[in-house]
Amino acid sequence: MKYSNAWHLRDIILLTLIAIFFGVIYWIVGPVYNLLTVALTPVGLGPAANDILMGIWVMAGPLSGYVFKKVGSATLGEFLGSVVEMFLGGQWGASTMISGVVQGIASELGFTFTGYKRYDWFSLNLSVLTTTIVTFGWDMIRNGYAKYNIGLLIALFVIRLISTWIFAGVLTKAIVKLLDRTHLMQTQTR
């Protein structure tokens, strides 16, 4: 199957819809985040909630990359999702859009490194890795992670890696497998 790099009206609508759907699903999970944060805050581990649930948050990126197989799809997917989230009045306000771009580029890198040629388990895992590293770097700056003691820092990183792997890796693969069987994505070629 050949994929073209041009974005058409239908692709844009589809990408935005997927991003919003994932945002809404996350939003419905939102209370879990709050509960978890409230529970962990007194011991100073509040930010860990963010890392534990990070995977759900960044799923839209690799999935868009995988579904559209176009340059920029992962970035665009995450970015559009973040714009919507900002309008919904999310917890991170104006920085949501920046995070959206950062997360998008982060997951995009996995596909970039494989030249947008491989769409398989390997590139997905690579995307999981780049996502974890880049978003973690961004949190070092934005959320002051850089100041934590090294033990906590490593723990948070590992938690985030696992979470991202489960959701953006394993789960994404399962979703794509179901999708492939429907043969419905082929209309994306034109």
Add this chain to the structure above:
Amino acid sequence: MNPSFKFLLAVLIALEISFTSTWIVNLALAVIGLLLILTSRPTFKRLILLFFVPLIPASALAVAILLQSNAGIHFALVLFTRIYAYVFVGSAATLTTTVSDLVMSLEQNAHIPSKFAYGFLGAFNLLPKIVSEVNIIRAAGNMRGQALHIWSPQLYFKAILASLDWSENLAEAMTSHGFSEEAPRTYFKRIRVRWWDWLVLIGSLVLLQVALFGFHLQ
């Protein structure tokens, strides 16, 4: 203010305060944001939410710094106020602009291709349907004896299929309503960039640099 300029300013401010550590500036930005929010006459419920929603991540970060690092109370304060600045500045932009005005401005002033503008807008307008669709997907699972959890592939699979179906319907309908990706369009409502849009944008940024630099010296 012109919607595109407004959002650009909000994002630039957010970016800048991510890299600086001056809690007074953060606080000032949050206050200015709040004042702008108040001009949009939000409901009381919304206002309460606006105060409490950032409280959770903000205190989580601040407490973590106090307990898990030796960066001290000053940095904890910076993180705490930073989150409030993010949210209030962001809300000041979103609560005073409609999505359709933003999209029209992006099309007319920022010259992004109309397919991106209207593709996004068409999808965004389905938001209420999307919320009920997620509930319906979960109910449909239960009705067939299959619970769908946040880790169930079917949940996302159904969401993507709905997106696929809707995107096809919407793209076909828009095309049938005369929308064409390449063709030029006329505009019923002109969104203009006026001289004072530039003034506010540049003025605010200059002011921000001055404030940051000033407090940095202290």
Add this chain to the structure above:
Amino acid sequence: MATIAVNHLSFSYPTEDGQKPLTLNDLSATFPSGGFSLLTGPSGSGKSTLMKIISGLYPKFSGVITAGEVRLNDTKISDIPESDRGQLVAMMFQNPNQQFAMDTVERELIFALENQQVAPDHMMARVDRALDYVEITDLRHRQLNSLSGGEKQKVALAVIIAMRADTILLDEPFASVDPVARQLLLSKLSRLQREEHKTILISDHDLEDYDQYIDHLFVLNGTGDSLTLLDQKAAQQKMAAFQRQDTSNKQLQLPTTTDQAVIAAHQLTLTAGNATLISQPAMNFFKHHITLLTGANGTGKSTLLLAISKLHQYSGSLLLNQNEVAKMHRKQLYQQVALIFQDADQQFLNVTVAEELALSLKNSQQPTYFMDRIPGFLKQLHLEQLQDHVVYTLSGGQKKKLQILEMLIMATPVELFDEPFTGLDFTSLQTVMAIMKTVAHDCQQTMVIVSHQLFGLDALVDYHVTLKNQQLQYVGGLA
């Protein structure tokens, strides 16, 4: 004025393995200029496909034309620039949702005019006129999301009128529209044809009400390889078969005091946005009975079914087997009540027809009853050849049949059907009703059926409830 000429047209939706089964095979026909043509044919014959080809949406969005062509006034459709097409041909879709890009009625009309590069000064006059023509001026500033199905279809027609399209294609536009709105839309279309000489092509399964309006009746056969224009006599015959047998004299029973309530409402209030839809002091649906629920578009029938399924908030009390719906756990609730959604796609969870059936059978409350009967049902519904088919690529009617069957297999004690008969051709309709009746009886189910179409329903239902002026009420008549 435009003549639509279909010349030896073949069309295929290519499959993944590169095969190209022909959905439309060597079709030829001419839809006369300025005429009002009706296109009918069994589910899955390819009516929607043909209409989308004529309107230029296919093959842009899906499939390939493997042979032949469609000409509008002697110009090949594919040679007409997209931006000029709106003036020539516009389409109104079956699904009233996802038809609009903007948020309000007025903005959608303006969007369409901007696309046609109409000068801004002329827009308002055209918007005014279009809204006035369809008599929906009062909807002008409404959110499109908050409109009922019938209202949305009126807006869709207003857009087409504002765009001044020459040829109007309508693909089962009345599937979710009540008889009153349907009559109104039909008479508007007829006026457009007579006064403004528009060419109109409409597809429908339900031929009721058309005879006074249409000039030509076309029939597409089940396999999509013959499209014929019926002569006067044959057309009359076909239409006559659909004459709504006068339902006004059909009488149903009223509930008796011995009936046992399974769903009981007390001081129930349902609202949507700031509109109150239902305000009901007391009302019951009765066990082991099939109840028909009717009412005009937008009165709140779907909303009521959603409330019973805990998918819409209510105030007051709504009891299911003496338990408050709002307080029941989802898992427990959905073992007692199932909703058959208006949109069949919402019901499906798996990929193929066989998988869907298997899932239902696995979790059915009456697996042994259905085990041996499924093949028979599939045969009756003409689904037996489609077992390996991906559910999402079935035709509208096929999806509907599968959806109803798989939910019947679940054998949930209370089943709520939201317009289960839309998009079904005549024979399918009768088969489906017969199966529903058998299963409801054998599995001792309670059913509530929302339907606009009443044809043959007197044989299926026991009771009839109407929803009018925010009140539900049992009535004896069917019409």
